Amino acid sequence: MATEKNTSFGSSSGSQPLYLRLRDQLWQWIEQQPGGSQFRLPAERELAERFATTRVTLRQALSQLEGEGRIYRSNRRGWFLTPARLQYDPNKDTGFHHYVQEQGLAPRTETLQKSLIEAPPWLAALSGLAPGAPVYQILRRRYVDERAVLVEHNYLNPALCPGLLNQSTDLSIFTLLKERYQLQPAQRQLSMYAQALTGQEAEALGVSPGCAGLFIQRLSRDQQGRFLELDQEYWLHDALTVVVQVTG
Amino acid sequence: MATEKNTSFGSSSGSQPLYLRLRDQLWQWIEQQPGGSQFRLPAERELAERFATTRVTLRQALSQLEGEGRIYRSNRRGWFLTPARLQYDPNKDTGFHHYVQEQGLAPRTETLQKSLIEAPPWLAALSGLAPGAPVYQILRRRYVDERAVLVEHNYLNPALCPGLLNQSTDLSIFTLLKERYQLQPAQRQLSMYAQALTGQEAEALGVSPGCAGLFIQRLSRDQQGRFLELDQEYWLHDALTVVVQVTG
DNA sequence: AAGTGGTCTAGACCACACG
């Protein structure tokens, strides 16, 4: 039953669908709100009423703004204005804490897990280690201004950095390798692609599954070509701009 | 009215929401379908019936798979299996056609627009040209296996490549610059970030607005540091993996 | 002309966050 007469579509003129017009109205409204970067949107039901539409359609408009990286949702707490993107050069060897601070923001790293594992086949294939060879695995979550923006899996070669797991990994692993073990990567292969965050990663970042994300992988070797580190990072899509300087 | 008894949530047990279980079932079903890479999914209404749910919920599940880059939609024509991601090194100077063919795929480029414009302020700021200075502008759309995967805006310095607009730009601009003008980029700045495709770009690629995308910008200068080219690419998020090799 | 995806409504319940 429900709908008898459905004004739905071309209702209030304009060739654009309602949710796109709503998106624009919403953004215009948001922009002229005070509150600065920590601005939080009113409840969805309230917004739906204010803009005379359904929650479903309103959420479609909100999702658009989310995809454009303008607003984001935190857990079930509501919608917030997205802070400026972090500039990130995965090729530079200044650690996370360094470049976040350099941009006037507050970094934080949480080590979620550390263990010695046996290299699974995919890791063996990538690294050149023998399948089943011992590998340090570290799982970390990183924050910018107390917003969780990425989870990171690190895999390290114990032959090159014995005892690493006894060190604190709440700062830069790169710094640790350099200062404690005199290790520096000589070759690097970077891969990155856009993909939704699912399961564990979405949960760890407190976002809903299917939230847009950016995956960055970094494979480092030393000067002899030995496997040093594999780094797999799952970022919120709206949290960063990757910047790479190349001269040649 | 409508719903009187709503089994909705924990209905068929399992702690995951229905649309996530649906996503998994759907993917499992898709994987064991014949038809290879050009596989097209049945109509949404049919799928909804087959999996005993609403179209809305089914579409939520489909959107998940879309976000994960497993399926995509073409215009209003339906859902298809996503082909393998293209490997793309924006730092390498082999043109689009070259590396697409190298991966066993069929490239195509369509020049949508060519014109001489006056540098807008943002371009002037980026390039170092004077605001209002003449700049060649080229808009192109590129295909892989007849799937439109990116639109590209090129801005070139006419002082370095006079008459470029009279050449065909349906192949590699890089090759043109190199062979016709003996120009090669010496410095490059790459930026990239994940962002939804909107308005013109979404339309040009035949995807719905808000579809996940990847933006890549490449600023090239010659050995004297003169502005050579600015390249802005809007990719479908599921069409590529960016790979950068770094030695140092 | 038929069918399909795209949009939209008016509800409802659930589970988590917060006071």
Added chain:
DNA sequence: GTGTGGTCTAGACCACTTT
């Protein structure tokens, strides 16, 4: 406990694509 976001239903119309 209350409110909020998250999920879900059962429809309907529209516009485009395809037959």
